[in-house]
Amino acid sequence: MNHEEILQNLADSVISGDEEKAKDFAKKALEAGIDPLTAINEGLMRGMSQVGDDFSKLKIYLPEVMMAAEAMKAALSILEPAALQKGTGTLKKSKVVIGTITGDIHDIGKNIVAMLLRANGFEVYDLGRDVPIDDLIKKAEEVGADIIAASTLLSTSMPYMEDLISLLKERGLRDKYIVMVGGGPVTREWAASIGADGYGDDGEEAVKVAKELLQRVKGK
Amino acid sequence: MNSIWEVIDKAETGPYMEERDFDLKVVAKKCRELVKEYEIRFDPNEIVTTDDSMADDVYEAGMRLALEAGIYCINTKRIIKFDESEIKEGILSAPKELVIGQGRDSRVLYARGIEDSRRPIICGGQAGAAIPEEWYLPMSISYMKEPLIDMINNGGLAIVEGRKVRTNTPLEIQATRRELTMLREAAARAGRPGISFIAGESSVSVLGDLAIASERYMRPSDAHLVALLNELKTDYDRISKVVNFTEYGAFNVTLVDPIIGGYAGGPEGVAVCFIASFLLGRAMYRSEYHVCHPIHFRYMSTSAVECMWNLNIVGQAMARNAPFIIMGDVWTSAGAGSEMIFYEIGANTITNVVTGTHPLGVSATNGKYPHASGLETRFMAEVAVAAVRSKLNRKGANDLVVKLASEYKDKMGKPDIGRPFPELYDVNRVIPKPEWNALYLSMKKKISELTGLDI
Numbered sequence: 001m002n003h004e005e006i007l008q009n010l011a012d013s014v015i016s017g018d019e020e021k022a023k024d025f026a027k028k029a030l031e032a033g034i035d036p037l038t039a040i041n042e043g044l045m046r047g048m049s050q051v052g053d054d055f056s057k058l059k060i061y062l063p064e065v066m067m068a069a070e071a072m073k074a075a076l077s078i079l080e081p082a083a084l085q086k087g088t089g090t091l092k093k094s095k096v097v098i099g100t101i102t103g104d105i106h107d108i109g110k111n112i113v114a115m116l117l118r119a120n121g122f123e124v125y126d127l128g129r130d131v132p133i134d135d136l137i138k139k140a141e142e143v144g145a146d147i148i149a150a151s152t153l154l155s156t157s158m159p160y161m162e163d164l165i166s167l168l169k170e171r172g173l174r175d176k177y178i179v180m181v182g183g184g185p186v187t188r189e190w191a192a193s194i195g196a197d198g199y200g201d202d203g204e205e206a207v208k209v210a211k212e213l214l215q216r217v218k219g220k
Numbered sequence: 221m222n223s224i225w226e227v228i229d230k231a232e233t234g235p236y237m238e239e240r241d242f243d244l245k246v247v248a249k250k251c252r253e254l255v256k257e258y259e260i261r262f263d264p265n266e267i268v269t270t271d272d273s274m275a276d277d278v279y280e281a282g283m284r285l286a287l288e289a290g291i292y293c294i295n296t297k298r299i300i301k302f303d304e305s306e307i308k309e310g311i312l313s314a315p316k317e318l319v320i321g322q323g324r325d326s327r328v329l330y331a332r333g334i335e336d337s338r339r340p341i342i343c344g345g346q347a348g349a350a351i352p353e354e355w356y357l358p359m360s361i362s363y364m365k366e367p368l369i370d371m372i373n374n375g376g377l378a379i380v381e382g383r384k385v386r387t388n389t390p391l392e393i394q395a396t397r398r399e400l401t402m403l404r405e406a407a408a409r410a411g412r413p414g415i416s417f418i419a420g421e422s423s424v425s426v427l428g429d430l431a432i433a434s435e436r437y438m439r440p441s442d443a444h445l446v447a448l449l450n451e452l453k454t455d456y457d458r459i460s461k462v463v464n465f466t467e468y469g470a471f472n473v474t475l476v477d478p479i480i481g482g483y484a485g486g487p488e489g490v491a492v493c494f495i496a497s498f499l500l501g502r503a504m505y506r507s508e509y510h511v512c513h514p515i516h517f518r519y520m521s522t523s524a525v526e527c528m529w530n531l532n533i534v535g536q537a538m539a540r541n542a543p544f545i546i547m548g549d550v551w552t553s554a555g556a557g558s559e560m561i562f563y564e565i566g567a568n569t570i571t572n573v574v575t576g577t578h579p580l581g582v583s584a585t586n587g588k589y590p591h592a593s594g595l596e597t598r599f600m601a602e603v604a605v606a607a608v609r610s611k612l613n614r615k616g617a618n619d620l621v622v623k624l625a626s627e628y629k630d631k632m633g634k635p636d637i638g639r640p641f642p643e644l645y646d647v648n649r650v651i652p653k654p655e656w657n658a659l660y661l662s663m664k665k666k667i668s669e670l671t672g673l674d675i
Contacts, residue, residue, distance in 0.1 A: 061485045063248035103387025108450050108482045155350035159384040202518045
């Protein structure tokens with residue numbers, strides 16, 4: 001099997017959400033002498049990019065995206081340590097702490113954004129639903145996040161997003177993080193009015209904005 | 221016999237499962253298997269279907285999902301399971317007719333059939349929206365003064381006494397009570413003192429709901445919404461709402477809103493999930509009636525083609541097999557003050573009334589902006605009445621819905637969000653401003669000509 005075939009199989013294993021195949025071809029890539037970073041970028045990431053495109057066209061749905069992310073994680077558990085050992089460096093992944101904010105238990109929209117961010121190479125810490133703003137900040141501090149992202153479907157949980165920004169300011173941490181908000185009742189105008197850095201009308205836009213902001217604000 | 225007490229028992233003692241496993245190994249897996257087994261197919265050119273056997277297949281698949289999956293209780297991580305006899309008891313005991321509202325303003329809300337020739341009940345309001353406190357009263361009056369509107373489901377308050385309401389805090393109590401106080405005042409001023417409400421929208425947690433179980437706010441002839449969480453889930457806040465209203469004696473209404481693109485899959489899987497949700501919602505909440513609200517993962521709007529197909533197939537499947545009283549939501553991407561909203565209302569409303577649901581809306585801009593008024597809901601009512609009066613059948617309805625959808629479906633990503641209520645209405649006299657009224661008249665003429673309906 002030549003290198004291109006192995007990379008294609010890695011991409012396919014992600015697209016089909018096949019964890020075993022992903023691990024198998026991650027090992028095969030290393031055995032064949034493919035650079036681990038090449039395997040990640042030209043195999044796994046290529047597959048994930050296809051997954052993102054298919055989801056945006058409703059050819060596949062959230063569970064398939066979740067399974068693809070799991071397959072990618074399984075392959076990364078083999079490829080990343082190999083990259084470190086080889087000294088070629090690891091993927092410099094941007095980190096996002098995300099959650100459905102206080103008072104709200106609606107999490108499917110947030111799950112979609114989290115999955116699409118993962119599919120686009122972000123390291124995502126998903127704190128779940130009804131997440132206190134303090135927990136978002138603590139986690140961001142703990143993992144050295146680049147972005148804090150908050151979602152809600154409830155207009156009465158939107159003020160907690162303002163509180164998040166206020167608390168970051170109070171603690172002198174505002175400039176340290178990109179803050180993104182979104183969800184059913186959240187509008188672009190409102191996001192700007194509370195001083196959020198970014199807003200996504202849907203998952204796709206959230207990923208696009210996250211990438212743009214990282215480049216503009218953090219030079220990543 | 222299954223009551224709310226037994227439901228609480230089941231929530232405490234049912235099989236334990238991690239939530240992710242329920243999402244992926246139960247809901248996602250079973251929806252896919254059932255769609256494949258029953259060969260359920262969505263066709264964007266047949267938004268209103270005439271295939272009775274597909275409607276029956278969707279129903280049968282939904283019944284199997286209900287029995288196999290049950291409802292996941294988030295607080296206890298346990299599954300509330302119902303057996304076939306309990307679900308069938310829920311179907312048999314479901315009301316086919318209800319008297320809602322009081323006195324002259326009361327109406328008989330009924331289980332609509334397919335191509336039903338009876339006048340549908342029209343529920344007006346911008347449900348789901350956060351409406352500014354200062355406009356809430358005139359905006360509510362704008363709906364209630366419309367003679368074709370039979371009942372009200374307006375949005376909630378996100379600000380009360382100039383203070384932002386935060387979920388699960390004391391202000392939620394005040395916001396919910398203020399909402400009801402203003403709805404009562406609006407009903408009196410509009411000369412509709414007995415009009416029935418679906419209300420308490422400001423009550424996101426159980427706090428507000430507990431605070432309005434009093435004749436001063438909600439009457440037993442009114443209703444509140446109790447959601448099923450996505451997908452096939454509930455929690456103690458929802459169950460507490462049911463306990464409260466069951467003991468108070470007002471109506472429980474199950475809000476079912478599966479997401480197309482979410483755990484249930486595409487339009488076909490969501491249709492199966494809808495049926496299971498209605499059947500389980502009835503068994504669990506003992507709801508007297510139900511709201512059908514498919515959500516599009518990107519546009520949200522019920523006027524999206526995939527969502528209207530869902531309203532259609534679910535409405536027909538239920539009407540043929542388990543005739544519940546179901547309201548079909550009319551949520552548009554566009555806002556009041558735009559041309560686009562009239563096309564969306566037209567397509568969505570025709571779909572609903574021909575396939576077994578009463579229209580509930582118009583929640584313009586999907587409730588994102590308070591860009592709504594009584595006038596576009598008048599149009600929704602006029603379309604509904606015209607469709608029934610013209611004895612529109614499913615084939616004819618599909619032709620019109622496809623035609624209307626072609627006018628807006630490519631614009632849903634960047635809709636015209638229209639204008640806020642005070643720019644559309646004279647808020648003191650509560651009448652549409654001339655420009656908004658002229659647009660309404662011209663669009664009514666245009667859509668009458670396009671569809672051949674006498675709107």
